[in-house]
Amino acid sequence: LPQISPNKTWIGTFAGYLSSILIVFLFENCYQTFFDCNFFTYFDILILGTIFGGIGQLGDFFESMIKRELNVKDSGTILRGHGGVLDRFDSLFFVIPTFYLFLLYKFPIL
Secondary structure (H helix, E strand, O other): OOOOOOOOOHHHHHHHHHHHHHHHHHHHHHHHHHHOOOOOOHHHHHHHHHHHHHHHHHHHHHHHHHHHHOOOOOOOOOOOOOOOHHHHHOOHHHHHHHHHHHHHHHOOOO
16 A cells, blocks of 8 residues: 555565564463463464454554544654654554454353
8 A cells, every 4th residue: 555655565564474473373382381271273373373464464554544644754752763652553453352353253251
């Protein structure tokens, strides 16, 4: 979406997908190490990582769209050169509710 986020690249998109799969895998392995149980299967990890990669991109585009509409470059000045604090967490605004819905689907007793 070059109109919304002109500096986003395909390499960054693929890196985001791979990173999200890796992070879900690492979190699951840490959970297994500390609590000695399997929470997710490898298939779940692959699905969650792929979904989080896509949903995270949507969160980033959404925040960029808001900044374009308001004609602001950065959402704050605390993290100069990084677009502000919102740029660090914009994908989580969409990923966290998606993860909750996945948990409800996988474990309906929650």
